[in-house]
Amino acid sequence: MVASKTFCACLLMCLAVYGCSDLFVSNPEVNQNLDDFAVLTQLVKTRYPFLQFKHINWDSLVQAYRPVVAASKGDEIYPVFDRLLAELHDGHVKILTEGGGSVETYEWPRLVDDKTYNPLVVRKYFGSDLRLAGNNNMEYGILPGNIGYCYISTFSEGNGTWPNTIDDVLAHLQNTEGLILDVRNNGGGGNFTWNTIVSRFATTTITYEFYLPDGSTFFTSRIVPSGAIQYRRPVVVLMNGASFSAAELFPELMKQIPAVTTLGDTTGGGGGSNEIFKLPSGKRIQIPTSYFRRFDGTMIEWNGVPPDIYVAQTIDDVDQGRDKQLERAIQVLQ
Secondary structure, eight states, X not given: OHHHHHHHHHHHHHHHHHOGGGTSOOOOOOOXXXXXXXXXXXXXXXXXXXXXXXXXXXXXHHXXXXXXXXXXXXXXXXXXXXXXXXXXXXXXXXXXXXXXXXXXXXXXXXXXXXXXXXXXXXXXXXXXXXXXXXXXXXXXEEETTTEEEEEEOOBOXXXXXXXXXXXXXXXXXXXXXXEEEEOTTOOOBOHHHHHHHHHTTOSXXXXXXXXXXXXXXXXXXXXXOOSSOXXXXXXXXXXXXXXXXXXXXXHHHXXXXXXXXXXXXXXXXXXXXXXXXXXXXXXXXXXXXXXXBOTTSOBOTTTXXXXXXXXXXXXXXXXXXOOHHHHXXXXXXX
């Protein structure tokens, strides 16, 4: 009993003098930031397809950022990686958070500046409400003069089935004199969506390719005419600087169809196809690892896809309740 009391007294004295944390030795936190940095920089060096095209000296950037990474602890690495990946000037490059969100490391100026599409202004041109389809990813209706209209807000596949509802849209619009497909401010998505929609307008097989960083072919895809309804009347595709990624390849594919005219402004300039990678710590990043070109061989990355008919549109136009691009599309179809 005496020994026990003596031990307790000593323990209390130690707690008072040193504090609890000094009594127990724990393993120091393992800082994996340098490991993450090594894997990330190697991925960009070997898999990212635009270093040479953009004249980026990646090795010098790695040397410049390494001491900053070494001095970073824990989540301090996130803004460091954000700045490093922003050096790629690529709207596709992202840091993915644990909660499922994402951080875009670079805001491409065209995506930020082109605010000339306003769906509320578009609605003023219709005599009735627009209908919805495809999990509300498409809205459509008939303009005065029997001109069909369909806005496609995204090419993201979601559950993978909604693009097939383009057949419902075309069933409603099949007797129109012409059709406007609007992909302004569409941020892109997956190839199943654009393939499905393009196939409803294609008259012959359309072949396109994705390329690896060394310029070799990654894979070849073919779009063949298909679907319950084939729309064969004139079509205008509306596009602008906030049409990005898949919403750039889409008008480029539609251009290969004789009855199609593209109209508006040059697209945003995001020509990469993405892949997600996990770093040693569990952090994840998204970078393009292959890319697509225009049919004339020009890179879509940074260059975008120009329209057949350029129509300038300003914020002042929108503020005044006018959509000049839509108006010109109606004129073309009339």
